[in-house]
Amino acid sequence: MIEKEVNPHFEDFLFDWYQKFQFLVGGYGSSKSYHVALKIILKLLEEKRTALVVREVYDTHRDSTFSLFEEIIEDMDLSRKIRCMGSPMQIRFPNGSKIIFKGMDKPAKLKSINNVSLIWLEECSEIKYEGFKELMGRLRHPSLKLHMILSTNPVGEDNWTYKHFFQDRINKRYVLDDKDLYRERTMVIGDTYYHHSTAEDNLFLPESYIEQLEEMKEYDPDLYRIARKGRFGVNGVRVLPQFTKMEHREVMKAINRIEKPLFRVGGDWGFVNSYNAFLRLAVDTEKQILYIYWEYYKRGKTDDETIVDLAEFKNSGERIIADSAEPKTIKYFKKQDFNMVGAHKFPGSVLANIKKIKRFKKIVCSDACENTIHELEDLVFKKDKNGDVIEDELAIDAHTFDAMAYGLDGYEVIDLKDEAQKQARPTRQRPSGGRKR
Template identity: 35%
Template sequence: MGIKVHARIFNKTFRPHLDDRSRYEIFYGGAGSGKSMFVAQRLVLRAMKEKGHKFLVVRKVAKTNRHSTFALIMGILRSWKVLGLFKVNKSDMEIGCLNGNQIIFTGLDDVEKLKSIAGITDIWVEEASEITQEDFQQLDLRLRGKTPWPLQITMTFNPVSALSWLKSFFFDVPKDNCIIHKSTYKDNRFLDDEYKKVIEDLKNQDHTYYQIYGLGEWGVLGNLVFHNYV
């Protein structure tokens, strides 16, 4: 498909990763950094321009995709005015591109659907801090579709706990064929001033929250109730 997308729609910090083909990609950091938007935009771009993709978009709980990853990608299709190039099954949260590529949304709680999906070439794990190391390893084993492109798992998350398996598995010991990218709200030129103020006000409200959601640094929340803000 002769699709042209100008580089300026992507935040500068993410542009070097438009063509990254590492087996494992880690995009982590603070709230409002635009990391999930970038991954979703790049997924749509690849779906349109490159044949041979079967994307699996995963969260811990399947239904949480509807108002997060599925809504995000649908919004991109509309804003780019390319919805006509796709066939959308809203009830099953599946999107097919006219060139044969597929985007399938599911959760680790929907075991039967996950088992039934063959030929996966790309996986995006949103809110990866919600899944376990065993969940990740199962996904890694399912990444075995035939494609001219390198197989890839991309994970996006806020670094809510220094005790997370993500830190010990990917950060503490360097892993082959893995890139790690950190971003914060300061990297997102599309973020409005009101939201920036909300993040900056965390300095005076909760040091741990500001460390995680403002600075994108690993924190230890203990028994605090927290939310992920991507």
């Protein structure tokens, strides 16, 4: 008989072994890792199993997962029965169960592992998706039920953990809306148990720690969302905070109301790992509003296949401004009677395009352009190793952003800062009654 005080929000989780996958996401100090380790110990005391604990870097185990297991074993007064061996790191139980520790930075050592029926991926968002799939192949046993536990602090929605366990907008794969999990706290979808936790769920945390988390709201909103709220989202400075989506019919109505609309088409080239992206744009030059109302977003297409897909442009004669980095492709399209030209590029053109597009008062995108919304709605700047924003680099290869920039080649958006400076300049009128010099 073992008595152990635990946090109430984790009580059901400790003894729930009904699903193959258990995904825990939460903020700092929520005690999710502690309860995963405790859950594994209880299971291995009950059944003879081999459990594998994985982190991206092997050496990080000693001061994290291995140390956590040691702490719990000592706290439960089990150190005389359960042996914690430091070299190599391994934990052995009196019934023959054992816990082994591996890192994805040494994948060759995974190949020798056999009969693993339980795997824990700690900080799973740091592990690559290919590594996760490799580990699923290592999870096998002739008789025991298989389980994989994944725990992490939330990261950006572009991380594989979000795409796999929640939704992948580009590939149109939907499993669960993460907002539902934040509301329900625990959910079961198919063969996956979901668990969300925050610092409030850890009754053993000092109030001063929670106060420190609250302070992040003032100086680092992104970290506050992750650490305090335990939620996925956008990490970094948004490139287009004025970006908004609208129902397609409403977008077309708005475009039809523009007195003198400027219509443009932009295209970016891709093939295997990137996409051919083409956008139809409409600019309200008076109100400085950019509308995106049509998209083409495909990869793995040869030029002749793309020509068939875009045949409507050949028929309409619409002018396409495309990435000039592919002059052969543009020449091929022109020979097929497409009205296509290459965008003008110059040193610093990337930054110039970013600044130009940011000057629009509003960017309205049709909800029919799903890939554009996915890339641009939460697009952020890349950061350097010090965490500072790189103002001419984006965090992802946003093909629709490039298509938009090429389509607007040659068009200048009014710079409100320059306009304000002009209006603030003193006039050259001579004061009344003044003497002419």
